Amino acid sequence: MITVDEALARIFALVSPVGTEPIGLIEADGRVLRAPVRAGRDQPPFAASAMDGYAVCGDLRTGTVLRVIGEAVAGRGFAGKLHPGEAVRIFTGAPVPEGADRVVIQEDMQAGDGTATMLRDPSRNMHIRPQSIDFSCGDTVSAPRRLRPVDLALLAAMNVPQLQVSRRPVVAFIATGDELVMPGEDPGAEQIIASNIFALAAMARAEGAEARILPIARDTEDRLRTVLELAAGADMIVTIGGASVGDHDLVSKVTDAMGAERSFYKIAMRPGKPLMAGKLGESLLLCLPGNPVSSIVCGHLFMLPVLRAMLGLGSWPAPTRTARLGCDVAANGPRAHYMRARLHPGEADPQITPFANQDSAVISLLAEADALLLRPAGDGAQPKGAPVRYIPLHAG
Ligand SMILES: Nc1nc2c(c(=O)[nH]1)N[C@H]1C(S)=C(S)[C@@H](COP(=O)(O)OP(=O)(O)OC[C@H]3O[C@@H](n4cnc5c(N)ncnc54)[C@H](O)[C@@H]3O)O[C@H]1N2
Ligand code: MOO
Numbered sequence: 001m002i003t004v005d006e007a008l009a010r011i012f013a014l015v016s017p018v019g020t021e022p023i024g025l026i027e028a029d030g031r032v033l034r035a036p037v038r039a040g041r042d043q044p045p046f047a048a049s050a051m052d053g054y055a056v057c058g059d060l061r062t063g064t065v066l067r068v069i070g071e072a073v074a075g076r077g078f079a080g081k082l083h084p085g086e087a088v089r090i091f092t093g094a095p096v097p098e099g100a101d102r103v104v105i106q107e108d109m110q111a112g113d114g115t116a117t118m119l120r121d122p123s124r125n126m127h128i129r130p131q132s133i134d135f136s137c138g139d140t141v142s143a144p145r146r147l148r149p150v151d152l153a154l155l156a157a158m159n160v161p162q163l164q165v166s167r168r169p170v171v172a173f174i175a176t177g178d179e180l181v182m183p184g185e186d187p188g189a190e191q192i193i194a195s196n197i198f199a200l201a202a203m204a205r206a207e208g209a210e211a212r213i214l215p216i217a218r219d220t221e222d223r224l225r226t227v228l229e230l231a232a233g234a235d236m237i238v239t240i241g242g243a244s245v246g247d248h249d250l251v252s253k254v255t256d257a258m259g260a261e262r263s264f265y266k267i268a269m270r271p272g273k274p275l276m277a278g279k280l281g282e283s284l285l286l287c288l289p290g291n292p293v294s295s296i297v298c299g300h301l302f303m304l305p306v307l308r309a310m311l312g313l314g315s316w317p318a319p320t321r322t323a324r325l326g327c328d329v330a331a332n333g334p335r336a337h338y339m340r341a342r343l344h345p346g347e348a349d350p351q352i353t354p355f356a357n358q359d360s361a362v363i364s365l366l367a368e369a370d371a372l373l374l375r376p377a378g379d380g381a382q383p384k385g386a387p388v389r390y391i392p393l394h395a396g
Helices: 004-012 149-157 196-207 221-230 251-257 292-310 363-368
Strands: 020-024 053-056 065-072 086-090 102-105 109-111 115-118 162-166 170-175 210-213 236-240 261-265 276-280 283-288 321-325 336-344 351-354 371-375 387-392
Touching: 004 261, 004 276, 004 292, 053 065, 170 196, 170 221, 196 210, 196 236, 196 292, 221 251, 236 292, 251 261, 251 276, 251 283, 283 292, 292 336, 292 363, 336 363, 336 387, 351 371
Parallel strands: 065 086, 170 210, 170 236, 236 283, 321 351
Antiparallel strands: 020 162, 053 086, 053 102, 065 115, 109 115, 261 276, 276 283, 321 387, 336 351, 336 371, 371 387
């Protein structure tokens, strides 16, 4: 059995970034920008007033009376030039007139009939935003990056209405097993409902993929092959179940017969040991174990990093953070253990406490969990308070 890191490295070696497609700014939130974008203008394109008040110049002090010679508003500046002894009424965002060296806020001025009188000595703040204080023509938004709402504002300010982003990788999901029916169907007495496929598809979608849920593949070679053929053309095919060593675990047999190139089978991890990966045609093939928790944990550890790599975000494992153990834990065995756990806010690092029950069939405890506590392979017993790593299960 190989380690999780080795398995990830082998999977990454099979993955290349998908192509790009044009997209309008309004649709671009969460999409991955692949090439840097250059600003075609300065922002602001002129020195702009930061306040409502009066544009002035020269030496001024309390009691100075200025002649108001015009007005500058946002979108329509004052065309002339300002001289000492004069003021231009100005509003926030308006171009600062030629000759002006400061803006005095209107609270510090007494407006008269065509005049403005200084009520106090000018402040140190000029209230002028220099041209390009935000960005200059030629400045770039770096890539690759997943676009956040604020990036869209920045790109809009740069006057970039359309972008090239990674197309959505297509992920085909196949649940396997005679015991499964879809939610809403009428299960037989010995059947259960296909569940994990919905979590995995939702995780893939949230990451930016297009998720396709294919019909459940019954436990015959023909049926599995037929459904796998439906997945042709997907960037990634994720099968669920049938990955172990039982007589009805057909995934490796059928994919081998279809010409799949297997990269590895079995990882020294818990849950998720019987994971298999390779290529089937042009598609990355990720064969997850059927136990709901095992498959979803593998989704966090393998499927999501693969999707990020496909989106052009680089080849990185699932991000981990530090916490302190909320209880003593026993020594771990030879497989890395990803334990469902609850987080409690702490003074610096949060506290993390694994659930007593770690059965990989118990999905309700995964739904209760905030994090996967990482117990490295062969790690000794650890006392309460010891620093540990974990994978967060929710954003934030
Ligand atoms: N002799 C051995 N038996 C098993 C081993 C082993 O090493 N030797 N490994 C165990 C481990 S660990 C796991 S994990 C499972 C993985 O088995 P499969 O990938 O073959 O999965 P199935 O047998 O098809 O299903 C396991 C379990 O999960 C349920 N299931 C399957 N698909 C779904 C689904 N889409 N939604 C909800 N539940 C699903 C299925 O009914 C089974 O209960 O193998 C162990 N056995
Ligand atoms: O590895 Mo299995 O995924 O423990 O239940």
